[in-house]
Amino acid sequence: MSLKHALLGFLRRKPQTGYALKTEQFDKSVAYFWPADQTQIYKTLDKMVEDGLATSKIEVQLDRPNRKIYSITAQGSRELEQWLCEPGKPPVDRDPLLVQLFFSEFIDADDMLSVLKSAKSEYQAQLKQLRSIDIAPVAKCGEGRELAARLTLELGLKSKQAYLDWLDQAIDAISSRQRKSKKSGRAK
Amino acid sequence: MSLKHALLGFLRRKPQTGYALKTEQFDKSVAYFWPADQTQIYKTLDKMVEDGLATSKIEVQLDRPNRKIYSITAQGSRELEQWLCEPGKPPVDRDPLLVQLFFSEFIDADDMLSVLKSAKSEYQAQLKQLRSIDIAPVAKCGEGRELAARLTLELGLKSKQAYLDWLDQAIDAISSRQRKSKKSGRAK
DNA sequence: GAGAGCATGTAAGAGGTTACATGATTCC
DNA sequence: GGAATCATGTAACCTCTTACATGCTCTC
Numbered sequence: 001m002s003l004k005h006a007l008l009g010f011l012r013r014k015p016q017t018g019y020a021l022k023t024e025q026f027d028k029s030v031a032y033f034w035p036a037d038q039t040q041i042y043k044t045l046d047k048m049v050e051d052g053l054a055t056s057k058i059e060v061q062l063d064r065p066n067r068k069i070y071s072i073t074a075q076g077s078r079e080l081e082q083w084l085c086e087p088g089k090p091p092v093d094r095d096p097l098l099v100q101l102f103f104s105e106f107i108d109a110d111d112m113l114s115v116l117k118s119a120k121s122e123y124q125a126q127l128k129q130l131r132s133i134d135i136a137p138v139a140k141c142g143e144g145r146e147l148a149a150r151l152t153l154e155l156g157l158k159s160k161q162a163y164l165d166w167l168d169q170a171i172d173a174i175s176s177r178q179r180k181s182k183k184s185g186r187a188k
Numbered sequence: 189m190s191l192k193h194a195l196l197g198f199l200r201r202k203p204q205t206g207y208a209l210k211t212e213q214f215d216k217s218v219a220y221f222w223p224a225d226q227t228q229i230y231k232t233l234d235k236m237v238e239d240g241l242a243t244s245k246i247e248v249q250l251d252r253p254n255r256k257i258y259s260i261t262a263q264g265s266r267e268l269e270q271w272l273c274e275p276g277k278p279p280v281d282r283d284p285l286l287v288q289l290f291f292s293e294f295i296d297a298d299d300m301l302s303v304l305k306s307a308k309s310e311y312q313a314q315l316k317q318l319r320s321i322d323i324a325p326v327a328k329c330g331e332g333r334e335l336a337a338r339l340t341l342e343l344g345l346k347s348k349q350a351y352l353d354w355l356d357q358a359i360d361a362i363s364s365r366q367r368k369s370k371k372s373g374r375a376k
Numbered sequence: 377g378a379g380a381g382c383a384t385g386t387a388a389g390a391g392g393t394t395a396c397a398t399g400a401t402t403c404c
Numbered sequence: 405g406g407a408a409t410c411a412t413g414t415a416a417c418c419t420c421t422t423a424c425a426t427g428c429t430c431t432c
Binding site: 002005006009012029030033034035077080081083084085086087088089090091092093094095096097098099100101102103104105106107109111112114115118119122123126138143144145147148149151152154155158159161162163165166169170173174177 | 285
């Protein structure tokens with residue numbers, strides 16, 4: 001239930017609407033490690049009010065749709081702080097590409113290679129996008145909040161890079177094996 | 189829908205029961221990148237039969253519970269092969285630890301550090317377990333199937349290692365910042 | 377006698393995604 | 405005139421997890 005806690009975190013910084021949480025907070029800062037759907041944000045906020053972790057106040061606007069401003073409650077703050085201190089299990093991440101590779105015996109090496117290459121360009125694009133995020137390097141970070149944000153980015157960079165390195169290794173291994181089998185088999 | 193495709197892959201290798209798929213296949217080979225729940229395996233197999241991707245035959249056993257042996261159909265094979273060739277988007281992986289770090293401004297640095305250290309020992313344990321898996325290194329792999337299995341393992345090793353490196357970086361950065369602020373602030 | 381192995385299943389829920397709806401205003 | 409912004413929501417669906425049930429056999 002980390003969406004709930006991320007919402008609590010943002011609300012702890014300042015009271016906001018669901019819309020602002022989506023467009024100004026999630027999409028602009030944590031999207032690369034915790035993307036959040038609009039529908040789900042609204043649903044979760046509702047539930048949080050129900051559970052006493054937040055309150056909402058309707059602000060009437062004349063030229064625009066009314067909005068609900070959510071604030072964190074004392075109980076919400078306690079819940080957040082407690083969760084932040086809780087150690088947890090690493091998430092499992094299921095990667096369809098690995099399933100494809102694992103069963104690549106059933107397709108041509110060329111087909112597998114092109115799937116891997118397509119993944120490579122995807123990851124390259126994602127890495128590029130992460131690199132374009134502008135946060136000072138770890139050594140030059142100001143307050144703790146900036147350092148924390150930088151460190152989360154740092155993991156993104158490292159893990160995309162590791163994935164790309166691996167893709168190269170896989171592409172190499174499969175294409176060199178393919179060359180060998182072409183030589184030993186009858187010429188095609 | 190990779191569970192479906194993983195099941196098709198295993199059934200393509202040989203007809204099997206749901207129980208065997210769970211205990212002999214998933215738990216023993218792909219668990220570290222695609223763990224699968226027993227309940228979900230049975231449900232998915234049902235659906236696959238409904239969709240014409242597999243068939244099941246009941247084998248009556250006297251001293252043990254009867255079993256259903258699933259086989260892949262021609263349509264299932266086509267579906268598998270087609271999926272294997274399809275490029276896909278990298279999965280999003282949501283990591284609660286990053287959310288905790290991102291909002292660590294609301295807790296003591298010591299608490300954050302102990303969460304990170306606990307994650308470190310978790311990842312170390314997982315890495316150790318991956319290292320204990322016995323598949324020949326890439327250069328010495330025999331058939332394509334073995335190479336593919338090795339490569340999936342290779343990614344596991346690399347990404348756990350990258351995560352551990354990052355954890356060290358984060359622990360360093362936060363504890364050195366903490367030392368600094370202790371010096372500049374009043375002694376505690 | 378207790379527990380593990382074999383083998384299949386039901387029921388309920390958590391978390392996330394997709395598609396769609398509303399209705400005013402502002403910008404090109 | 406058409407698209408984007410603001411702002412909230414409903415309904416249906418998919419994937420995965422948790423808890424529980426059954427009942428026989430074999431081993432300690």
